[in-house]
Amino acid sequence: MADTFDLVILGSGPGGYVAAIRASQLGLKVAIVERERLGGICLNWGCIPTKALLRTSEIYHYMQNAESYGLKADNVGFDLAKVVDRSRKVAGQLNAGVKGLMKKNKVTVVEGVGTVTAKGKLSVKQGDKTVELEAKNIIVATGARARDLPFAKADGKTIWTYRHAMVPTEMPTKLLVIGSGAIGVEFASFYNDMGADVTIVEMLPRILPVEDEEVSAFMDKALTKQGITLLTGTGLEGLAPSGSGVTAKIKHKDGKVVEETFSHAIVAIGIVPNTENIGLEALGVETDRGHIKTDGYGRTNVDGIWAIGDVTGAPWLAHKASHEGIIAVEKIAGGSPHQMDKANIPGCTYSRPQVASVGMTEAKAKEAGYELKVGKFPFIGNGKAIALGEAEGFVKTVFDAKTGELLGAHMVGAEVTELIQGYVVARQLETTEAELMETVFAHPTLSEMMHESVLAAYGRAIHY
Incomplete structure (x- = not known):
């Protein structure tokens, strides 16, 4: 029964x-x-x-x-x-x-x-x-x-998925991360900060390809500055265990295929x-x-x-x-x-620095035919960010110039995965630039950058 x-x-x-x-x-x-x-x-x-x-x-x-x-x-x-x-x-x-x-x-x-x-x-x-x-x-x-690579299944020894990468028994010395979405960038950030020599391979022209182009460009510079090697527009033609590590066949932008050996590889190419x-x-x-x-x-x-x-x-x-x-x-x-x-679902990447977004990127909004008002405010203009020692990053807002609708918001920097919810609520409530401009933001907080970004879209930024 x-x-x-x-x-x-x-x-x-x-x-x-x-x-x-x-x-x-x-x-x-x-x-x-x-x-x-x-x-x-x-x-x-x-x-x-x-x-x-x-x-x-x-x-x-x-x-x-x-x-x-x-x-x-x-x-x-x-x-x-x-x-x-x-x-x-x-x-x-x-x-x-x-x-x-x-x-x-x-x-x-x-x-x-x-x-x-x-x-x-x-x-x-x-x-x-x-x-x-x-x-x-x-x-x-x-x-x-x-998702496994078609030519190299994860073995849990030197070729890892995210599950293996979370419970390492040994620290990679030279790590290859295949894919630069949120999972790939997060693991690259973790292992780089813990001392590994990290390379990211991404077949698309930029890392974090679903994010706003300015965010991707900022992250490219930030991660490179931290010592991570970024290979965009680059394909992987082979990956195989080799001795105590793995050998990768990497096809660079110029079409040249180069073999390189790594201690470990993380496959982060989707699900x-x-x-x-x-x-x-x-x-x-x-x-x-x-x-x-x-x-x-x-x-x-x-x-x-x-x-x-x-x-x-x-x-x-x-x-x-x-x-x-x-x-x-x-x-x-x-x-x-x-x-x-x-369209109202936020996306977050918990790397260092963090990335968060909701709604349309500037490019997508333009493709959709909107006339735009775009505001941007840097972390260096915010007192709390400077006091925290986290003065790198920016907040960007994209508005419909005709109606004031908040079409999208994009952030990169410290704690932006917490800040993004303010814009998510604003979109859910169908808030326009007028309500956001008239909202009082506590001082000193990182959230003030959200206010300043909105003001900047209409030529009214105060602190930058």
């Missing part, structure tokens, strides 16, 4: 477990199926533990530069095993927190490998045992995994959605290059089957998954939620 629920969620990442909590709040009887650890990739192997590592490298950087703050820190070093252990403990603490939330919200947790066997039916394999579940609605929140072998094909669920096609509420083309998070496509972000989960559940419960607006 199958256990019956109003909703079964396949996958407990930031999309799945948030959806489960909201469903319980709305009075639905909910079960969540997880094959590994509650919290999914983000909590256990992604967002959270990587930020713990990056915090370590940030502090290590400050310790090495203590004199600039009038401090002394002699014989600075680190214990790699303890660095990794701290990161894993942070993930473990949050995993336990999700378990507590499931219990508090009376969500039934079913451990095992789930497969959708028919509309409203799901089978969970638990070793030699199989559990059958039934539900009016099923949400697929199975996430994604790292593959986890849509195989979970029963979607038999039901006729439509996909696009492996990603499940959904409407603005998370509905698929098959009645009663919903999908959220990385499995549905870009942007592959935890907060996008969580919001999609809430929208889907509220729709299932008979509510009238707003459809997902991907």
Whole structure:
């Protein structure tokens, strides 16, 4: 006899477990199926533990530069095993927190490998045992995994994915990072600050290619200044273990292929959605290059089957998954939620310096036919930034010149991943330049640069 629920969620990442909590709040009887650890990739192997590592490298950087703050820190070093252990403990603490939330919200947790066997039916394999579940609605929140190079699969020894890079048993001496999206740049930043000789290879013309061009250009200079070698417009034609390291065949802009040996390589070239072998094909669920096609509420083309998070496509972000989960559940419960607006989803890169953005880049806004007002304000013009010793970076805002609509905001510098939310709220509230100009920003704060950037777009900047 199958256990019956109003909703079964396949996958407990930031999309799945948030959806489960909201469903319980709305009075639905909910079960969540997880094959590994509650919290999914983000909590256990992604967002959270990587930020713990990056915090370590940030502090290590400050310790090495203590004199600039009038401090002394002699014989600075680190214990790699303890660095990794701290990161894993942070993930473990949050995993336990999700378990507590499931219990508090009376969500039934079913451990095992789930497969959708028919509309409203799901089978969970638990070793030699199989559990059958039934539900009016099923949400697929199975996430994604790292994409391998077609000619060199990660071995966990010298060729790493992000999962291997988070739990190193040895410190790379000469590291190749393949791909310059957020994951690639974050790991490059971490390992560079910890003392590795780092090279980034990117086949596109610039690093962080989804960001505003001025942000990419700034990051290029900043990372180069830190000692990272950046090879843009460059291809990788081969990667193979070689002795105690790896040998890469790198095709440079001029077409010349050069062989170079590294101690380790991190492959950060994107993700593959986890849509195989979970029963979607038999039901006729439509996909696009492996990603499940959904409407603005998370509905698929098959009645009663919903999908959220990385499995549905870009942007592959935890907060996008969580919001999609809430929208889907509220729709299932008979509510009238707003459809997902991907233009209001912020993107963050937690490197040194940090990068954050929301909405259109200047180039995209021009392509869309807008007449623009663009403002820019540098960190060097902000008192708090100077006091922090973090005077490199800028805030950029892009407005529709005709209506004053905030089309996009782009930041690079210290703590911008925290600052960006101000502009996200502004876009959600459909705020114009007038309201932003009239808003009082506390002094001294980094957030004052947000105000000054808006003022600068209209020729009214005060401090620069």
